[in-house]
Amino acid sequence: MNAARVRVFAPASIGNVIAGFDVMGAAVAALDGAPLGDTVTVEPAAETQLVVEGPFAARVPAAAAENLCWRATLAVASGRGIPLPALRMTLCKAMPVGSGLGSSSASAVAGAVATAAWFDAVDVRELPSFLEWRAARAGELLDAAGKAEAHAAGATHLDNVAPCLLGGWQLLTPAGPRSLPVPPGLRWVLACPDFELATRTARAVLPAQLDRATAVAHSANLAAAVHALHSGEWLLLKAALRDVVAEPHRAALVPGFREVQSAARGAGALACSLSGAGPAVVALVEPASVQAVCAAMCRGFAEAGVSSSVRVCAVDPIGARPGAADVVDQ
Numbered sequence: 001m002n003a004a005r006v007r008v009f010a011p012a013s014i015g016n017v018i019a020g021f022d023v024m025g026a027a028v029a030a031l032d033g034a035p036l037g038d039t040v041t042v043e044p045a046a047e048t049q050l051v052v053e054g055p056f057a058a059r060v061p062a063a064a065a066e067n068l069c070w071r072a073t074l075a076v077a078s079g080r081g082i083p084l085p086a087l088r089m090t091l092c093k094a095m096p097v098g099s100g101l102g103s104s105s106a107s108a109v110a111g112a113v114a115t116a117a118w119f120d121a122v123d124v125r126e127l128p129s130f131l132e133w134r135a136a137r138a139g140e141l142l143d144a145a146g147k148a149e150a151h152a153a154g155a156t157h158l159d160n161v162a163p164c165l166l167g168g169w170q171l172l173t174p175a176g177p178r179s180l181p182v183p184p185g186l187r188w189v190l191a192c193p194d195f196e197l198a199t200r201t202a203r204a205v206l207p208a209q210l211d212r213a214t215a216v217a218h219s220a221n222l223a224a225a226v227h228a229l230h231s232g233e234w235l236l237l238k239a240a241l242r243d244v245v246a247e248p249h250r251a252a253l254v255p256g257f258r259e260v261q262s263a264a265r266g267a268g269a270l271a272c273s274l275s276g277a278g279p280a281v282v283a284l285v286e287p288a289s290v291q292a293v294c295a296a297m298c299r300g301f302a303e304a305g306v307s308s309s310v311r312v313c314a315v316d317p318i319g320a321r322p323g324a325a326d327v328v329d330q
Contacts, residue, residue, distance in 0.1 A: 005043040006118040007323035010110035011316045012036040012095060013102035014188065015159040015276030017169070018284075019221040021245040024180075025102075025159035025276075026169040027316035028188050036311065037164075038095050038103075039323045040069050040110035042118040045088035054093040059196075060107070067091070068104055068148045069111025075144035076115045087118070098196030100280035105160035108148035112141050113165070113320045124322035134165075134320065141165055141320075142177070153199040160276065167319030171226060180229045183237070187290050188313040189283040190275060191260055191297035193306045197253055202277035205249045217244045234270065234286075241271030241284065254279045256304025263296035272297075 017024045030036045038054075050064045064070040069091045077084040089111070095103040116137055117124060124130050134141070142161060150156040162170040162177040169180040210218070224240035227233075251257050254274065260281045264272040268289030275282035285293045294310045301308040 005041065006114050006122065006124055007039060007041040008110050008114040008117065008124070008320055009035065009039045009323040010037050010106040010113065010164050010320045011167075011318075012313075013105055013160045013164045013276075014282055015100075015102060015157075016243065016246065016274075017225075018241045018243045018247075018271055018273040018282075019218075019225045020159065020171070021218070021243070022157045022159050023172040024170070024222070024225075025163040025172075026182075026188075027163040027167045027319050028101075028190075028313040029316040031187075031312045031314055035094060036101070036313070038069075038106040038110045039092040040107070040114040041088075041090040041092075041323070042073075042114045043088050045086050048084070048086050049088045051088065051090040052093060053090065056093040056096055056103075057091075059097040060091070060093050066151075068107040068152055069114075071151055072108045072111035072144050072148035073115040075147045076112055076119070076140070079140060079144060080119070082119075089114075096192070096196075098198050098279075099192060100197065100275040100278045100282075101190070101192070102160035102164055102276060104149050104152040104199065105145065105164045108145040109141070109161060109164045109320050111148065112144040116141060116144075127322065130322055131318075138166065139176075154203060163319065165320050167315075167317045169229070169315055180226065181232075182315045182317075183229065183232065183234065185287050186315070187285045187287060188315070189264070189269070189285050189290060189293050189297060190280050190311045190313060191264075191283075191294075191301060191308050192280045192311065193254065193256065193301055193308045195279060195306075197277060197279040199277045202246075202250050202253060205253065206246060207249065210245065214244050237284075238270045241273070243273045246277075247273050250274055250278055254281070256301045256306045257281060259304050260297050260300035263300035264293050267292040267296035269293050
């Protein structure tokens with residue numbers, strides 16, 4: 001029995017978190033309270049329909065075959081071996097596309113979760129029961145959203161999908177995602193330039209293989225970062241959060257990146273690099289340095305002739321969840 005209507009919100013996320021190429025990511029929420037993510041509503045209809053609305057609706061495909069939330073819906077139905085019943089799906093696209101903030105994953109995760117919850121007639125008005133259901137369906141939801149995300153990125157990687165779905169700071173392991181401890185008070189300053197960079201384009205500049213020295217340095221950085229999160233060693237975290245895999249090749253795709261990175265570090269950021277594939281730049285900052293880092297990052301882009309905006313975020317501990325009020329009509 002399908003629910004009458006289900007609405008699901010999926011948050012922004014930071015892929016890689018600098019040192020964890022394709023295996024580490026964090027869900028984030030803006031501290032100003034403005035929603036940073038996508039919302040998908042699924043409800044019964046006389047005939048199947050996809051509606052795309054929201055501030056960035058014009059930047060995503062309206063054709064169902066190319067729309068990621070719809071592809072996630074198809075993946076859920078296919079995975080269950082059932083035909084897709086007539087439904088109306090509405091994507092409110094509030095995430096900028098090609099931003100480095102996990103826009104593709106937000107659409108894919110929201111689509112997968114909303115569809116599966118609708119199929120299962122989940123009462124999404126009760127957050128604890130919803131989260132219990134989501135945990136039981138996590139493997140299915142990761143698979144469906146990952147397949148949709150791969151259509152946009154050209155490869156399956158879950159460093160955005162996992163935190164977007166599960167919340168928190170996630171490490172992808174052979175046994176599945178694992179939540180990492182989040183340092184209390186840690187802030188994520190996002191400097192977002194006013195241009196897009198497709199993930200496919202950013203992945204295309206990466207080398208097919210790493211030399212031994214780079215591979216060793218990357219392994220050491222990732223291991224040290226994970227250890228620092230568990231031990232609470234801020235200085236070790238600062239030393240470990242360096243990207244030797246993607247940043248050297250992607251930096252040239254983002255005008256002003258080096259200026260922004262240098263400015264952020266000079267203003268007290270613990271770490272600074274591209275957010276996911278870019279073009280957004282993320283800095284991890286202690287609370288006392290937030291204002292100085294925000295100003296420095298804006299100044300760095302401005303000096304390169306690039307207009308930008310800044311958002312101050314914290315880790316979103318919940319991930320995909322029921323959307324706005326009136327999420328279910330009985």
